[in-house]
Amino acid sequence: MDEQTFHALYAATAKPLWAYIARVSGRPDVANDLLQETYCRFLTSQLGKRELAETKPYLFRIATNLLHDRWRNGEDTTWSEPPEIGCERDLDTQIDVRDLMQQLKPRERQLLWLAYVEGMTHSEIAKSTGLQAMSVRILLFRARRKAAELLGRKERAVHEV
């Protein structure tokens, strides 16, 4: 892969990848480091001649492995995303989602993000996380139910206020 191709790939994939790492780890400060490490590993893996459709799940797989490594080492076990200073607080989305993610387990955050933000199918999620497709189906169902309960509870509380 030459530098121009990499720039194009980076422009197409870096933002969603950063958002995924930041939301799953709960550490925007760590997301920059992991993002760089993900692309470095991708470039040094000598598998750079893939199509974009194949590359994206592969990049998510590398990022997921890096997140797992951190969890195995006991890092990022707690959600530590700081409140956004000077940013308008949107009760319907921003705060809800941060609260929601904080209350979910890392695996649940991962599955929900890949399914609902990245629009991955169960088999693509399986490839990106190293889980079996059948496990993805079950775990995603549970995560969705839990997330819907939490979001619904929050929504009811906002409406009551």
Added chain:
Amino acid sequence: MKCEREQQVMEATRNGLWAPSLRAHVRDCAPCAQTELIADALQENAAKLERRLDLPPAAMIWRRAQTRRRADALQRATRRPFLIVGVLSALYSVVFLLWGLFQLPQPVYRLFITPPGLSGDVAFAAAVLSGILVVVGSSVLVLETRR
């Protein structure tokens, strides 16, 4: 419980194109309603995150990867010679130990007086050399094993 139209609901939340039949379906289907609720919230949050994001420059990552690739290549190139030296050192140390075993019953100075054809000086030099090689070889082997 899973609905067959869940994928369509996710697509619709992503592109905003809701067919009337799908909209009607979501009103009556609990899993699809949950999907819409979560997908909407997460996608909006993702869009906000991405809008105010300040990413590291691609050129910097490219340079870092190139540096790492060169370091990896260098490591791969030097790995085999070091391994060969390590194995040879180990082999040499085994030979030396076997030779030393024959000398054990004799007094220390006689360790260096060896069978005909091998002088004391040569034996001493060999002992020093093998000692160095043992240390180097062991270190290399330990490092390689750890890697």
